[in-house]
Amino acid sequence: MSDREPPRRRVPGPARPVRPGGQRRPGPGARPARRPGAPRPGGPQVLRLGSPRPRLRMVSLALTLVMIAFVVRLLQVQAVDANAYVAKAEQNRYVGRTLAATRGGITDRNGVELATSVDAYDITADPTMFTQDTTKVTDAPEQAAALLAPILGQEVDTVAKKLRTKNTRYTLLAHRQTPQVWKQIKDLRSTLAVKAETDKSTVNFLAGVVAVPASKRVYPNGDLAAGILGWVNADGKGGGGVEQELNKELAGKDGKIRYAQSGGRQVPTVGSTETPAVAGSDVELTINRDIQWAAQNAITQQVKASKADRGYVIVQDARSGEILAMANSPGFDPNDLTQANAAALGNAALQDAYEPGSTAKVMSMAAVLEENAATPETHVVVPNRLHRGDRLFQDDIDHATWNLTLNGVLAKSSNIGTILATGQLGKTQKEANQVLYSYLRKFGIGGYTGLGFPGETKGILAPADKWSTSQQYTIPFGQGMSINAMQAASVYSTIANGGVRVEPTLVRGTKGPDGRFTPAAQPEKTRVVSEKTAGTLAQMLESVVDDEQGTGAKARIPGYRVAGKTGTANRVDPATGKYHGYTSSFAGFAPADKPRVTVYCAIQNATKGSYFGGQICGPIYKQVMEFALKTLQVPPTGAGAANLPVTFTP
Numbered sequence: 001m002s003d004r005e006p007p008r009r010r011v012p013g014p015a016r017p018v019r020p021g022g023q024r025r026p027g028p029g030a031r032p033a034r035r036p037g038a039p040r041p042g043g044p045q046v047l048r049l050g051s052p053r054p055r056l057r058m059v060s061l062a063l064t065l066v067m068i069a070f071v072v073r074l075l076q077v078q079a080v081d082a083n084a085y086v087a088k089a090e091q092n093r094y095v096g097r098t099l100a101a102t103r104g105g106i107t108d109r110n111g112v113e114l115a116t117s118v119d120a121y122d123i124t125a126d127p128t129m130f131t132q133d134t135t136k137v138t139d140a141p142e143q144a145a146a147l148l149a150p151i152l153g154q155e156v157d158t159v160a161k162k163l164r165t166k167n168t169r170y171t172l173l174a175h176r177q178t179p180q181v182w183k184q185i186k187d188l189r190s191t192l193a194v195k196a197e198t199d200k201s202t203v204n205f206l207a208g209v210v211a212v213p214a215s216k217r218v219y220p221n222g223d224l225a226a227g228i229l230g231w232v233n234a235d236g237k238g239g240g241g242v243e244q245e246l247n248k249e250l251a252g253k254d255g256k257i258r259y260a261q262s263g264g265r266q267v268p269t270v271g272s273t274e275t276p277a278v279a280g281s282d283v284e285l286t287i288n289r290d291i292q293w294a295a296q297n298a299i300t301q302q303v304k305a306s307k308a309d310r311g312y313v314i315v316q317d318a319r320s321g322e323i324l325a326m327a328n329s330p331g332f333d334p335n336d337l338t339q340a341n342a343a344a345l346g347n348a349a350l351q352d353a354y355e356p357g358s359t360a361k362v363m364s365m366a367a368v369l370e371e372n373a374a375t376p377e378t379h380v381v382v383p384n385r386l387h388r389g390d391r392l393f394q395d396d397i398d399h400a401t402w403n404l405t406l407n408g409v410l411a412k413s414s415n416i417g418t419i420l421a422t423g424q425l426g427k428t429q430k431e432a433n434q435v436l437y438s439y440l441r442k443f444g445i446g447g448y449t450g451l452g453f454p455g456e457t458k459g460i461l462a463p464a465d466k467w468s469t470s471q472q473y474t475i476p477f478g479q480g481m482s483i484n485a486m487q488a489a490s491v492y493s494t495i496a497n498g499g500v501r502v503e504p505t506l507v508r509g510t511k512g513p514d515g516r517f518t519p520a521a522q523p524e525k526t527r528v529v530s531e532k533t534a535g536t537l538a539q540m541l542e543s544v545v546d547d548e549q550g551t552g553a554k555a556r557i558p559g560y561r562v563a564g565k566t567g568t569a570n571r572v573d574p575a576t577g578k579y580h581g582y583t584s585s586f587a588g589f590a591p592a593d594k595p596r597v598t599v600y601c602a603i604q605n606a607t608k609g610s611y612f613g614g615q616i617c618g619p620i621y622k623q624v625m626e627f628a629l630k631t632l633q634v635p636p637t638g639a640g641a642a643n644l645p646v647t648f649t650p
Helices: 053-080 082-093 140-152 156-163 178-197 241-245 247-251 289-306 357-370 406-411 414-423 429-442 471-477 485-496 531-546 616-630
Strands: 095-101 114-126 171-177 208-217 237-240 255-262 274-275 280-284 309-318 325-328 378-380 383-388 393-395 402-405 499-500 507-511 517-521 525-527 563-572 578-588 599-603
Touching: 053 289, 053 525, 082 241, 095 171, 114 140, 114 178, 140 156, 140 525, 156 171, 171 208, 178 208, 178 309, 178 471, 208 402, 237 241, 241 247, 241 255, 241 309, 241 429, 247 531, 274 471, 280 599, 289 309, 289 325, 289 616, 309 616, 325 616, 357 429, 357 471, 357 485, 357 563, 378 414, 383 414, 393 402, 393 414, 406 414, 414 429, 414 471, 429 471, 485 499, 485 531, 485 563, 485 599, 531 563, 531 578, 563 616, 599 616
Parallel strands: none
Antiparallel strands: 095 255, 114 171, 114 208, 255 274, 280 507, 309 325, 309 599, 378 402, 383 393, 499 525, 507 517, 563 578, 578 599
8 A cells, every 4th residue: 555645635614704895804825815907987097107217218328428528528638639738737827037137336446336236126917817807897907007007107098008918927017116116016905905805895906916026227426427327228228328338248147937826926836947147247447436526516517607508528547548537517317317308318528529629739739749840949920810722710819920939839829820830741731631630540530439438429530632622721720620528638648648549448347246357458559659749749738828828827736737728619510510609628637747647628619708718628627637636646746847938039
């Protein structure tokens, strides 16, 4: 028999109770009740939601397109246009500026400052900080300009235009302003900044204004030696005089700096590149400040007293050729060119060309003596009138026939006597002209002095074969040719130096940033006449001052032997080109027997009082010469004057 049990029959159990409404109560093992089906028509409606998958697909597609756009733009920025954006970022982040070199100073021969540089500031601004986007104000440049213009001394419109400059983060508002000006701006900016913190409606219109350290040229002595020094223009370059002539040495070499900036200020934590500036060299002049002052004071007073157009005085060391003073009147103050008369700018002593008159007769006498055509005692009969060529010549006064020695011709400054004397330089007048011309050229007439000064004139001296009929007789006494004041002074220094012309010098040397002094090159020297001729001329020039018949009595200096010569020439008016007025002059040196100092004075177009050179320039010569001799501690020689004869008895 099988061990398995037979299948059991299911015996029906008792019936389950039925719920009210015909539903049976579920019991153990009962099937769960079915969910209600769709409501039948006429029954309550149920809202069924759609599938979310289509919406997810749309969102994914949109996000994918956005990401693709970002990736494409990123590739363009980082790959295609990378260099351009890097350059633009560098431009906006990094700025560069010039580091101005400190300009070298100018001193006199004793180290006294004549021109120096002091701390100053260039006032600059960042135009991007004045835009409407930055300030939320439409007229920020105008409002900022209204605050800045009175301080900078500029027009409001001018400043506003600079603040509206586009495509830059730098604009220069004002050059080389004093520390006081920058302090005013800085204080005003700080006041606005404090107010803006407490009052949100306040805008700090000066937040974008900054200052860059610079330097400003200052002339401590005002107008003293302005004609020599010149000035520095708004660009920091020499505009005249030594400042212009030696601008390269004085200016030095500017440096550069490049740095990161934010809000117009340097970011100190970010590296920068810098090329340091090299300071300019100091220049030491040959002039003596005290002698310069004496010369300038004397000529200024006389020009005013004579109501003249202008005047100049030159003081020169007769042995070395160094210029101790070169004064002009009227002058100007290089500290404030806005008040200067344009006609007074420059250095008239080197730039004016004029007919010298009788001071040039010393060159004629030098030629006569050197060529052995006459001696100081040679007799010269001087009539009241002399007919030569197409003219009738006369002296400055009417006189009976004078019986003069050659020395007397110079002492009494006779035009007629000079014509007669120089006529002996050749067998013909043409030969005499050529000989005289050669001496004038050796004395430096018709050529530059050697100073290399800006605007210097070399005057006018035509070749001898070009002299007109009248010029061959007027040039011997200083008319028909033109010179400048420095040329005239150099003539007398040549005689004082034993007949050797030394090119005048104005610069003793330069001192570099390393403190090393470099002396100027030695001036060129030229033998013009013999030492004997120069000594004889010195004695003859003494007669002009010491002899009672001489024209230079007002130039006498007690205790000193003085050699000098007066000059009164018809003056060519530069405006019309015609003769109008006179050039009055006096030239000489002292001590006459052992020369040390040369002084030359000239006054143009004196309209009040005397116009004779001996009368208005003789006293200036005396005043300046006395001061120079005392300043240089030059003692009198103690020797007696030569007292050469002026006249002779027929």
